[in-house]
Amino acid sequence: MATVLERVTKVIVDRLGVEENEVKLEASFTGDLGADSLDVVELVMELEDEFDMEISDEDAEGMSTVGDAVSYIEKKQA
Amino acid sequence: MSDLNGKTAIITGASRGIGAEIAKRFAAAGANVVVNYSGSQQKAEAVVEAIEENGGKAIAVKANVADADTVKAMVDETISHFGTVDILVNNAGITRDNLMMRMKDDEWDDVINTNLKGVFICTKAVTRQMMKQRSGRIVNIASIVGVMGNAGQANYVASKAGVIGLTKTTARELASRGITANAVAPGFITTEMTDGLNEEIQQSMMSQIPLGRFGKPEEVAKAALFLASDEASYMTGQTLHLDGGMVM
DSSP: OOOHHHHHHHHHHHHHOOOGGGOOTTOBTTTTSOOOHHHHHHHHHHHHHHHTOOOOHHHHHTOOBHHHHHHHHHHHHO | OOOOTTOEEEETTOSSHHHHHHHHHHHHTTOEEEEEESSOHHHHHHHHHHHHHTTOEEEEEEOOTTOHHHHHHHHHHHHHHHSOOOEEEEOOOOOOOBOGGGOOHHHHHHHHIIIIIHHHHHHHHHHHHHHHHTOEEEEEEOOTHHHHOOTTBHHHHHHHHHHHHHHHHHHHHHGGGTEEEEEEEEOSBOSHHHHTSOHHHHHHHHTTOTTOSOBOHHHHHHHHHHHHSGGGTTOOSOEEEESTTSOO
16 A cells, blocks of 8 residues: 555656656745745645545645645544 | 537536526537536426427436535536536526625525535535546636626626636646636526516626627527636636626
8 A cells, every 4th residue: 555655756746747756845835846836726626535634724824835745644544 | 610529518507597508508519418407407407408499418407406415416417427627617697686784594594505605515526537637617607797796686797706716726736637727707698597687787788888788598508608618728717807897
């Protein structure tokens, strides 16, 4: 079973067209991974589908890095 | 002839008037049509029957466009029934005419909620699906009075001018995802809604129409069909005036 980080990484690579080794925990979506604001909205939508959960707009606004998303999902799954 | 074969379209306020005409024309062009209504169930079902008799596919779905929960349920039902949403026509609209000096807050709020907030809610509700598909068409039915103003319709005019601005923002926000948004601004079209306007407004409008007649719902539907089809592929953020030349 793939880890949360692996699954998040796959979604990001597919959506943003970045290399897998660029997707580090501290990488920010807009600063380091070249996402615009609409990309971030889409990324959150795809994470919702991938992990079968709802991420509220307020929570989504608090996610700026890969690590934020991973820890949010891990916490919600726990 | 514009082709909507295999596309799925939600038409809000499609039980009568311009919306019913758009629903029928879209179905005739091959679209699966969701005939949305809020109160007139029988009329909506009559539109569905007319479409089916003509060999088309349609379902009637009740939803109040100003209520995000019922709109979400409508979009979910559309996707579970037809598998997708390719086109949204924001047509639902009401009037509560009064001179501004006499206009009640309720009259203002009702019209803004249905005509403007309803467009926001419905657009937001289909955006997720359209973004995933990387394609979509949003057609907003505004009004020429939203461009020129009209005494006795402060609420309606403000809502329709708002729709034109919202159309431009929708176009800009979603262009990169293959979604276009355009508006149609009908002038005086003969429907139940305009029959309800007082004689004074009707006459003053007629005197301003170079083509010398009121428009027909099918003339609006044809423009909406164009904007919803691939033929309008390079057009977004625009407002088409269908008003017999009232505003140039």
